[in-house]
Amino acid sequence: xxxxxxxxxxxxxxxxxxxxxxxxxxxxxxxxxxxxxxxxxxxxxxxxxxxxxxxxxxxxxxxxxxxxxxxxxxxxxxxxxxxxxxxxxxxxxxxxxxxxxxxxxxxxxxxxxxxxxxxxxxxxxxxxxxxxxxxxxxxxxxxxxxxxxxxxxxxxxxxxxxxxxxxxxxxxxxxxxxxxxxxxxxxxxxxxxxxxxxxxxxxxxxxxxxxxxxxxxxxxxxxxxxxxxxxxxxxxxxxxxxxxxxxxxxxxxxxxxxxxxxxxxxxxxxxxxxxxxxxxxxxxxxxxxx
Numbered sequence: 001x002x003x004x005x006x007x008x009x010x011x012x013x014x015x016x017x018x019x020x021x022x023x024x025x026x027x028x029x030x031x032x033x034x035x036x037x038x039x040x041x042x043x044x045x046x047x048x049x050x051x052x053x054x055x056x057x058x059x060x061x062x063x064x065x066x067x068x069x070x071x072x073x074x075x076x077x078x079x080x081x082x083x084x085x086x087x088x089x090x091x092x093x094x095x096x097x098x099x100x101x102x103x104x105x106x107x108x109x110x111x112x113x114x115x116x117x118x119x120x121x122x123x124x125x126x127x128x129x130x131x132x133x134x135x136x137x138x139x140x141x142x143x144x145x146x147x148x149x150x151x152x153x154x155x156x157x158x159x160x161x162x163x164x165x166x167x168x169x170x171x172x173x174x175x176x177x178x179x180x181x182x183x184x185x186x187x188x189x190x191x192x193x194x195x196x197x198x199x200x201x202x203x204x205x206x207x208x209x210x211x212x213x214x215x216x217x218x219x220x221x222x223x224x225x226x227x228x229x230x231x232x233x234x235x236x237x238x239x240x241x242x243x244x245x246x247x248x249x250x251x252x253x254x255x256x257x258x259x260x261x262x263x264x265x266x267x268x269x270x271x272x273x274x275x276x277x278x279x280x281x282x283x284x285x286x287x288x289x290x
Contacts, residue, residue: 005033009029009061009065012026018052023047027040043065047068069287088166088167088206089209090173090208092233093213094211095178095212095225095229105175106142107274109121118171119173121138123136125180126154126179147161155195189232196232210233212238216267227259239266243267
């Protein structure tokens with residue numbers, strides 16, 4: 001995350017000055033680090049009114065900048081959903097094509113199974129046989145039960161079966177995969193609402209959390225994706241996948257600042273163990289000490 005950010009930040013303030021030139025260069029650095037313009041303006045406005053010592057150095061600048069960004073993201077720091085002793089948890093996973101959703105579900109399943117919870121998966125992406133196969137392979141690898149449907153069958157029926165099995169067979173958690181869909185396909189988005197309603201019809205018997213998986217390498221376009229999905233379902237939190245690749249990291253700050261939706265986790269690799277709960281202080285440390 002934030003590749004070379006610290007090095008470039010140090011080169012900007014080598015003059016030990018906070019002036020129009022250094023602020024402009026900082027603005028450019030934040031923008032190329034995937035922090036959106038609205039959020040950049042907010043950060044710079046706060047930095048301008050900070051009081052700095054006469055012996056200004058890069059450590060002081062990092063401290064002030066880190067505190068400003070922490071104030072934006074820390075109020076929305078939420079951990080992965082907890083298991084309730086009384087009601088099972090249903091995690092409804094959504095996202096666009098290629099976001100890393102199915103692999104993220106495997107990581108979530110591993111997270112809960114490692115804590116001793118009983119997990120069942122629901123393969124509600126019935127339009128792509130490869131998606132069901134991929135999730136089934138993960139289920140076999142982790143020795144988990146999985147509900148699947150026939151090719152091109154109604155995905156809402158898989159959701160229904162998964163919820164029923166979770167409730168009736170003493171599972172602690174059911175995690176449901178859905179077809180990756182473009183946010184501009186209203187027909188598919190309406191289908192998402194139908195699946196969501198199936199879960200909501202059992203709202204007295206389960207706790208539902210809707211998690212959207214977004215590809216962190218896509219930068220600012222993730223904000224538009226989340227905004228469109230939020231028109232159809234209520235999103236409880238985001239997991240940003242693929243932080244092991246070319247992701248820069250500033251998207252996290254913009255998403256929280258603009259959407260006020262928590263980021264609950266980040267995917268850091270392809271293994272089932274490669275899921276971290278989001279930690280604001282750890283994020284700031286990575287950003288400024290990378």
